[in-house]
Amino acid sequence: MGNLRVITVAVLGMSLIAACGSGRAAPTLAPDRTVSPTPSPQNPVPSESSAASPAATVAASAAWATAEGARLSGNAALLDVTATGPRDAWAIGYQDSAEDREGLPAVLRWDGSRWREVKLPVVGAYHLEGVGASGPDDVWVVGNGRSAFAAHWNGQSWTRQRPFGVTEDYRLDGVATDGGKSWFAGNGPSGGVVLEWKEQEFHNVMNAGGTLNAITAREGDVWAVGVSEKRTPLVCHGTGDGTWDRTEIPEIPGGGLNRVWQISPSDVWAVGEITAGPDNPEVRYAQPLVLHWDGSRWTRVEVPVPRGTLHGITAIGPGDLWVSGIDAGHAGQPLFLHFDGRRWSREYGPLFRAYAEGQQYDESDDVGRVGIARVPGTGTLLAVGSIGSGDDEAGFLLRR
Template sequence: MRNPRLAAVALIGTALAAACGPGRTATPAPPPSPAVSQSPAPDRTASGDPAPGRTASGSPAPSGAATGAVAASTAWAATGGTGLPGSSALLDVAATGPRDAWAVGYKDSAEDREGAPAVLRWDGSRWREVPLPGDDVYHLEGVSAAGPDDVWVVGNGESAFAAHWDGRRWAPEKPFGVVEDYRLADVATTGGTAWFAGSGPSKAVVLEWDGREFGNALSTGGAFDAITAREGHVWAVGSSERHTPLIWHGTADGAWESSPAPEIPGGRLNRVWQISPSEVWAVGEVTAGPGDRAGQPLVLRWDGSSWSRVEVPVRLGALHGITASGPGDLWISGIDADHAGQVLFLRFDGAKWSREYGPLFRVHEEDQQYEETDDVNHTGIARVPGTTALWAVGSVGVGDDEDDFVLRH
């Protein structure tokens, strides 16, 4: 196994790389000219001192060795170290304000071990790991925060796991008991009530927490991977039994109905965001078929009466995260298969799309163990309420050679 490196690479041909042991973060080099080069990224973990700012699918097939780097946006800056050891990833992020954000994922996970859950909290100056009770959960998949004292995380181990933070301590829960064939993928909390998306044997499941106990809100065919709740509306998305996009809509009175999505073979939705009851967005991917180099990014939009597919300026790749402050400020994170070593960010201003890229984390080495070790593997994104700032998290590399990162916009 090679020693992982997160490197900043100037597109004019100068490569700056630093090699470190587990748990260390290299200091980024001074940023070069943004016109010709990309922002520096630290070694090991890229994540503490900002400017203002899943179950997730794997990275697209092509590796960084076969894809070209592009100029990185200087608006996206790597923050200091998270302190997580190697073989770590961050899968989701949520923020309640400039001085409170949460990121979840896993650490110490490799080919020969399941690993352990990772919870990080931003206090306005640095990321700190928050211990989580329980020794039978391996990976955390989702986080939702209604306030500094109302945070839910979900994950999986021997059985599905959830925990609530009340500002002082965690209250761990087993929503399905000790049954081993259920999993939780995402959570959405709206203050007092929380909704959980997951799956069981051949079915998609939504659970509701009413402040006292869990209840089964919905069971249907397929698998749910994401959920959002706002203004009395709940949206759950994933993949149907026919391997097409799956969308269900619920209301505060407990009524649920299928919300038919376009029939897109191989389509899977990874995240969903409601801007208003008449504007909802869902993102994911169309999985690659036999002989395809990579899958296709998938974006669906609800206009209050129907869902339609929206074309984006990326040909191949996958989309993992979505957030918005309003109809004219929608952000999506994911991977462009043609530039798989950098995080892809898509922005919709209400009229048109723009795209930008995070820093290049690694430089290809001839003797590296995996071709995919240069590629971004997971991404997640969250807005910071009351500001224009954004957090992005994820990982680069695979197996023993995977490292987490945090970016701020």
Template sequence: MGKKRRWPIAIACLALVTACGGGRTGTPPSATVPAAGSSPGRPSTSPAAAATGETVVSPAWKPVKGAKLEGSAALLDVAATGPGDAWAVGYKGSAEDREGSPALQHWDGTRWTQTTVSPSDARHLVGVSAGGPDDVWVVGNAESAYAAHWDGGRWTGWHPFGVADDYSLSDVATTGEHAWLVGRTPSQGVIMEWTGRGFRNALRADGYFTAVTAKPGHVWAVGTDAPPGTPGTPMVWHGTAVSGPDIQSWQRGRTPEIAGGVLRRVWMVTPSDVWAVGSVSPPDGAAEVPLVLHFDGASWQQVQVPVPRGRLDGVTASKPDDVWISGIDADHSGQVLFLHFDGQKWTPSYGPLLRRERADQQYPESDDIGRTGITRVPGSSRLWAVGSVGWGDAEAAFILRHN
């Protein structure tokens, strides 16, 4: 397309017209940009990036119609427990004069339907984790941070920090009886544990946490070691059980010193095979560079991927030689970038073009992908991807499926 684009500061809200039909047409109502910490959206820097536009589409990725989300809406995260059970979270109904309300969708094997969570508890849902059909956690933010658990019959919600309005949550991971929540306080990153009886502070560290992954006896949390808006380096903390099932020891991982690096998602295949993804913002204001780190049981190493500019938002894996990453290639910013690792090499592919550039569009980013998330479906070869396309008044949510 040859136009200059800036990477916006935070993700606003959206609602998608998919290529498969059945979606809404026209421009959504105007949307507000969430306050810092209210939802982990676009990066804090805004370097220019020229998009070249459309590229070859992978036929394996198909748009799937989600539940209708009124106004500007977004889906920010997705989790699945099997072919007939998946959850996607985000927000809807956002506009210049309102924050919007939570969006929570469920896949029952046939279609996506909307589930209700109280708008007074969370305007934006930002993370979801599912250990089974009767063990689903979501986290979000409004005046105060919010977490809720689905037991197969009903949702139960809490405000883990009470009424404190300077705290926020960004992700959650469940291990059955326990759940791990990450985010930040006004001055530090925080990891909290749901013990089955209540919440407790597990760890605080300089910087802030964006994502967490967990299995019994192991927890990995990632982010950056500087406050929002300040360049830092990638941050990883590892919690382990010393004796019994409880996490008792925390140690910061020795990651490469990458100035301007932030990790946005993490996935544990095994305790000795962990992947974390994000981006690096160069100090000269150039476009972001994709960032991939891998832990092999001994050390964290940076892994090079065949995309020179862009950002990585999601990672999932079924085994060591089947790793998938979702993100944005700045040179093809109108299509979701997917990277697949087969144990030997990385192969990039791209989802469908979700919106074409218009000469009269309100924002240069109105046809760009804004955010992505990805998850594998246990018991099958299927993948789900969610995200957003557009910016400001013209944002929209999407759901893609890989069979």
């Protein structure tokens, strides 16, 4: 099969056993930032577990277990996950990818007992980027091939939609469903765009400029996030009456947002990173970025990880927020941050691959991306992601 590898989550779980106790020396983390002892979402009490460790790996939390999943063919990655209940969850991404080949969409579904692949009959589709569902018979996936595409699952079959027709200069990156309505975050020649699926048609409801990466919706409020034209965080807000605007947020040079989650109209969280650039020369490494909306303004929230990036966010309740991503000091393990309403704590998933001299890529043992979702009606969390890059990439599934 040449460089192609057939990977299952079970195989990655077995590699954990072989990998423990070895690994390359990771750079020592810089001291964690001091957080005000006055507890609030903006100034939480720092967790006792926030002390940085200089080790290449840290102890994996026993709460996060690898989940056996359907086989993904060749080089693969899982990029997003959602659940509508204990017996219905979806994970999406791509498979059969290579440096010289875009690959094919990957869709996995959890039925309460196992993950299995669901074929997506879409010709010309390469990667899936986002998934949203309001129930087992109302699921949207979005992605990109020769052009942007979306597909809807009605409980029995898929129906493909072309939000931008056959034009090749648009893409879709996120989807949100709520109360039978659906919204989409996309990008085109003029910047970010928000679409609404209404009356069996797509309607352009917001031209945002910049780039939009994700969208969330609840109780008639819709939030889309990304990166502005000035390379600062971008947040757009829509309401039930169809009004949309760009929300004023802190000016953070190099900041960008990857995901957003609404607990209530006055409790919204967004996560991403701050990258190095000419506008912020003091930033040498990517830094995690968390922003919180309290109903009147957005403020930045400090977290106990000084270097890294954040990819996912979900909540079981107002005092039970979870964020997923990568700690640059321990890049081989998924990072999970928990906020209980007063303080942040952090957990790490398993080490899937140990560093090996002469490995194909420097990043072959590093986590590439981590998405997270809650299972409604339970305290269960699901996480997906990828290990490695290029011709040496595999997806993973975790359950807490």
